[in-house]
Amino acid sequence: MTDLLHLCAPLHTLSDEAMILEGVDTVVMSLGHVSQTALADALVDWPVEMYMIGDCLSPRTVEEAILEGLGAGLAV
Structure with a gap:
């Protein structure tokens, strides 16, 4: 099963x-x-x-969007 997951691994x-x-x-x-x-x-x-954050930049995880939001908040 692990080999199959490596073959079909989603890309970030x-x-x-x-x-x-x-x-x-x-x-x-x-x-x-x-x-x-x-x-x-x-x-x-x-x-x-x-500041554009989250899915408007590229669809990815909520954790990444929160980190980008923190960065945008600190920038203002």
Whole structure:
């Protein structure tokens, strides 16, 4: 089973590196993620500094979005 997981390892959407899953017996994969930039695109001419975080940059984990939010909060 481990060999199959290595063959079918999902790629991290930002780094494009394989995500190796160990110690699991079930994997649910959701495919077809795309960035959601509609709001950022609509506000492109807004005269203030804007920080894009989370799925508008690249679909990935909530932990990564929280870290990006922390970075954006510290930047203001």
